[in-house]
Amino acid sequence: MDCSISHSSSQPIYEQIVSQIKSQIIAGKLKEGEALPSIRVLARELRISVITTKRAYDELEAQGLLRSVAGKGTFVAAANLSLLREEQLRQIEELLQKAVDEAKVHGISLEEMARLLTFIYRGES
């Protein structure tokens, strides 16, 4: 498992951990049944509070990505990956909808939007 956090980011640390573990599960880098480090080990290594790591794991468990077995540890759950992907697409759609609404208000064309999106996606903006 890879995990690195930024203390200067405005995103709370637990969210940073959640999104990193999530993307590794989706990308298949963390496989079903794989054991994750304990909240204490993760806290020690990242030098953060166990409350933070526990919150991140709780959140991932609530989303069905992890499952904890009492006395044994925390494991990657048998996640329904297609469901997860659908959920992500839905979130992205929502964000894009906002951008499109804003664009229409200011009379920005679809072509301009598409060009902008391409730029941003490729990290050229």
Place this chain on the structure above:
Amino acid sequence: MDAILRLSGLCKKYDGFSLDNVSFSLPYGCIMGFVGENGAGKSTTIKAILNLIRRDQGEIQVFGKDNIQEELEIKEQIGVVFDSLNLPEMIRPLDVGRMMKSVYRQWDSAKYTQYLAQFQLPAKKLVKDLSRGMKMKLAIAVALSHNAQLLLLDEATSGLDPIVRDEILDILLEFIQDESRGVLFSSHITGDLEKIADYVTFIHQGKILLSEPKDLLLEKYGVIQCTKEELAALDKSAVVGVRRHQFGVEALVEKKKISGAHTVDKASIEDIMLFIVRGEHQ
């Protein structure tokens, strides 16, 4: 959650200073930063936990046991590190180990030797010739070698260089890997706490101003820079403390109560401490 250390309604009156109804609790498996300016009552509180001063009122429980009735049993399992090393000057770390064997029933000589090596402490140098950082590490080695479950550190990292302070943080993080333990760590160097503390308890003039999970504090508060007019327009209950300067104001605010129009910067533990103590309150 079960507490390894619980203080309730602790009072102690001195001439010109008193501990006033000090209450907080430290859950098992956690590190609590105990913050406050010099003279705020941190050391007095720690002395009361160790029953080194007579309290006027209140109750203190360590491992769920009364700290006076079961004092000896409790103290076997407490490791204490004060800001100065209370060991004779003319002995060597090697002798300290021999001495402690007759002090603590559970003294672990092998562990002590191992810590001396790990902390790179010269076993045969006189205590008086050790640097401040070495003395502190020696005190920590002693505290960790008698199977202590609760560590009390009183300003243990003050006056140490960043490298030694960092080593000590690692030692604490390692110690807390065992969930049946706990650490109360008093300091005015808030950066150390910012890194590793699970809870922050803030004492000012003998009173506990807050005792909360660190993450919660950092999430709750933020700092904004604005003009006097903008400040006046804010929800009064959102503003915790204000610092005015010639060209505007800086305020500690509760983020949730501020509208999205303002840029709210992160507040550090130090910001929170300074604004609460020194900022003007509305």
